[in-house]
Amino acid sequence: MEKIIFITRNMKAGGAERVIAQLANYFNKTKIQCTIITLDNEEIFYELDNNINIFPIGRKSRNPYIDKIQKYREIRRYVQRSKPSIVLALPEEIGIYVIPALIGTNVPVVVSERNNPWVMPWKKETRLLRKLFYPLAAGFVFQTEQAASFFSSSIRKKSIVLPNPLDLNRIPLQRIEKRRKEVVGAGRLDKQKNFPLLIQSFAKFHKKYPEYVLTIYGEGALRGELEKLAVSLLPEGTYSFPGKTKDLLEKINGASMFILSSDYEGMPNVVIEAMAMGMPVVSTDCPSGGSAELIQNGKNGILVPVGDRDSLALAMSKIAGSDDFANKLGKNAQEVKKLLNSDVVSKDWKNYLDTIVGVNS
Structure with missing residues (x-):
């Protein structure tokens, strides 16, 4: 894995955002080029190493549906230009849309579930999209065995359960x-x-x-x-x-x-x-x-x-x-x-993502 793109909503205070910051800082130290794409142009809450790239998309339209379509089109164009080894999308509702947005790019997408899949996402149509598009992802990272158990055996076979790293x-x-x-x-x-x-x-x-x-x-x-x-x-x-x-x-x-x-x-x-x-x-x-x-x-x-x-x-x-x-x-x-030492857990993340890159290369 030489280059990774993280895709998330924003880098404000939150659990998923903190994990992205820790992983990006760790990967950066191991000479992996890291970019974080955020859908919102918000202030970054967590400290990031200086050479980690930030690509904020921001609002594209006042119409929420047009805004979403245009944002994911821009994500696709960015990924096609930068040619990363892998894309890591989190939380889950971001991954649900990133998967179809990157179909045909030959870039593996890994989704990290960060919450209770029995409850999240809230919207019925988003849950339907999850069922439709999750099988197309290259891999999944779950926080707990209980969360992993929600999904089909075909999804669990290409997944891993990893705790959050502790800095x-x-x-x-x-x-x-x-x-x-x-x-x-x-x-x-x-x-x-x-x-x-x-x-x-x-x-x-x-x-x-x-x-x-x-x-x-x-x-x-x-x-x-x-x-x-x-x-x-x-x-x-x-x-x-x-x-x-x-x-x-x-x-x-x-x-x-x-x-x-x-x-x-x-x-x-x-x-x-x-x-x-x-x-x-x-x-x-x-x-x-x-x-x-x-x-x-x-x-x-x-x-x-x-x-x-x-x-x-x-x-x-x-x-x-x-x-x-x-x-x-x-x-x-x-x-x-x-x-949960950060270096140990982050290395486990890296090893899993390296495996996904190898399988899909």
């Missing part, structure tokens, strides 16, 4: 002797993340542990609703919504626990990073199984049923009520640094 350079080195009484969550403020569950569970937990505060990082369409819910359930001064931040890990380092309240996820980067920092983590046992592959319940974190307010509040209480238990969870959680 150890992002993990704060500061040793925490005593954690502050703070519960933290982070992510897009949207329906998938189910932050109402976190707020409601914290409200129940807070009655027993009133010295704790709740901090939720992120931005999104539901910010106003979440703030209103917090106002209605919690005393003033016990919650905050600081928004999106580039130094999230430094901000949450030293908190008592990290909570993932999502209804569904792929493999959540923020859980991986919180565990690597030695934070006690509580996560819903949500499809498509990313948290369950990371957390051994009661050993290096706690899993609770999706949407279960009482179980989530109880898990918080277990951590707050026992320093020994909290310290055990945090210490064991740090083993993830060995398992």
Whole structure:
């Protein structure tokens, strides 16, 4: 593999975008020429090596259908000009359109599924297109075995399951002797993340542990609703919504626990990073199984049923009520640094993509 093109929606803050940045930086160090095509002309959130090419397409038409057609025509022209060894499209809804756009170019397309395939994509017509075009892709990367199991055997035969790479350079080195009484969550403020569950569970937990505060990082369409819910359930001064931040890990380092309240996820980067920092983590046992592959319940974190307010509040209480238990969870959680080391996982990605290039050359 001499040249790779990544195709994605944008490089704003997000799990798929972070993985692209890590892979591109790793591939660049191994002398592979990297280009990132973005469909939106948005600010780049993650640090990229200087010689990684960025090709933002931007909006082509006010009509969304014409805009989509013109964008993928431009992608086809760019790929034909640059002649990459392979194209990696992520997340899945981008791949669904990249596959037909590149038919006849003789460039293998690999799609990386980043979420729960039982739920995403939302639109019925997009799901139909996935069924139609996925068999034409050269390969697939899934985050979990559960996500892979959704697809036909013919797709699974040319796929691989790979976790997200963990960039150890992002993990704060500061040793925490005593954690502050703070519960933290982070992510897009949207329906998938189910932050109402976190707020409601914290409200129940807070009655027993009133010295704790709740901090939720992120931005999104539901910010106003979440703030209103917090106002209605919690005393003033016990919650905050600081928004999106580039130094999230430094901000949450030293908190008592990290909570993932999502209804569904792929493999959540923020859980991986919180565990690597030695934070006690509580996560819903949500499809498509990313948290369950990371957390051994009661050993290096706690899993609770999706949407279960009482179980989530109880898990918080277990951590707050026992320093020994909290310290055990945090210490064991740090083993993830060995398992998901970025260089090791990125090399696995490279080996798989090299195999796909070889098969299709």
